Amino acid sequence: MIEDNSIEEIHRNLPWYKDFIELDYINCNLIVGMKYPTKQEIKAYKSGKIILKLIVRPHVIFLLFKIGNLDWCDVAYSNCLHQEIDHSKYQINLQKNYPEKLKLMLVDNNSRVVKVYRVLKLSKKFTNILKDAIIEQYNNSPSVNNYNVEVKKIYNEFQPGQLAISKLVKASCEIQGTDRKEFIELVYDKLGYGTAKKIPLWIYDCVHKKDDNKGIITKESIPDDLIKKGVVKCKYRKIADRHLYAELYKIRVVKKKRSKNKNV
Numbered sequence: 001m002i003e004d005n006s007i008e009e010i011h012r013n014l015p016w017y018k019d020f021i022e023l024d025y026i027n028c029n030l031i032v033g034m035k036y037p038t039k040q041e042i043k044a045y046k047s048g049k050i051i052l053k054l055i056v057r058p059h060v061i062f063l064l065f066k067i068g069n070l071d072w073c074d075v076a077y078s079n080c081l082h083q084e085i086d087h088s089k090y091q092i093n094l095q096k097n098y099p100e101k102l103k104l105m106l107v108d109n110n111s112r113v114v115k116v117y118r119v120l121k122l123s124k125k126f127t128n129i130l131k132d133a134i135i136e137q138y139n140n141s142p143s144v145n146n147y148n149v150e151v152k153k154i155y156n157e158f159q160p161g162q163l164a165i166s167k168l169v170k171a172s173c174e175i176q177g178t179d180r181k182e183f184i185e186l187v188y189d190k191l192g193y194g195t196a197k198k199i200p201l202w203i204y205d206c207v208h209k210k211d212d213n214k215g216i217i218t219k220e221s222i223p224d225d226l227i228k229k230g231v232v233k234c235k236y237r238k239i240a241d242r243h244l245y246a247e248l249y250k251i252r253v254v255k256k257k258r259s260k261n262k263n264v
Contacts, residue, residue: 016112021075023077028102029103029105034108037106041106045068045104045106049176050120052126055163055169056170059078059142061130062154063075072160072163072164076147080137080142080147103117103120121175214236215235217233219231226248230250231250
């Protein structure tokens with residue numbers, strides 16, 4: 001959490017009465033406001049993998065993002081929405097240099113406290129396409145009416161989750177999470193015929209209900225005593241329809257090494 005208790009110094013006109021997403025390209029901020037964000041949402045914003053996608057239209061830019069296992073979100077932007085900014089001065093600076101970082105903030109609307117502050121390093125390709133799109137807006141000076149027509153057209157044609165997989169996407173960028181999950185063996189290793197270990201009855205019962213010669217038994221079918229030990233899945237395979245082998249796995253979280261962002 002940021003030490004400063006208030007985000008109002010960053011944006012004094014944010015719509016605190018509702019959930020919101022604000023893209024502030026001047027200060028390179030992506031601000032997401034939620035009423036009472038959950039622990040799961042805070043964790044995802046803090047350390048989850050992030051996918052960014054960009055859609056560039058004649059009068060509007062759409063930034064789409066997916067954080068961890070949360071749903072896709074999107075925010076529409078046009079410089080016609082910020083008439084108070086001296087765009088001519090910023091355009092000169094933009095043509096010379098454009099930051100390759102985006103500051104992601106998750107804010108609790110009720111308390112106005114910044115729960116997560118995370119700096120995302122964008123890929124060069126993604127940065128250049130975003131920069132060119134903003135400069136193009138300066139040159140064409142879209143009106144608020146043109147912006148509204150284009151946004152309405154896109155949202156009428158696509159559901160929220162469809163935009164991210166549409167042909168309109170011009171660029172993508174992946175920021176790896178700070179943690180990753182790794183499966184490791186826990187209790188049984190190659191159980192079955194020819195080994196000293198016997199396969200538990202619950203595994204036989206689950207496998208006999210399946211037609212496949214190999215597969216995975218998910219957490220829902222694993223006994224509670226093993227769940228408490230951290231077991232999350234069981235892999236099995238049958239040989240010659242007579243011999244059954246099985247392995248149990250649990251998850252541990254390991255620190256992931258830094259990796260380069262991916263472009264699409």
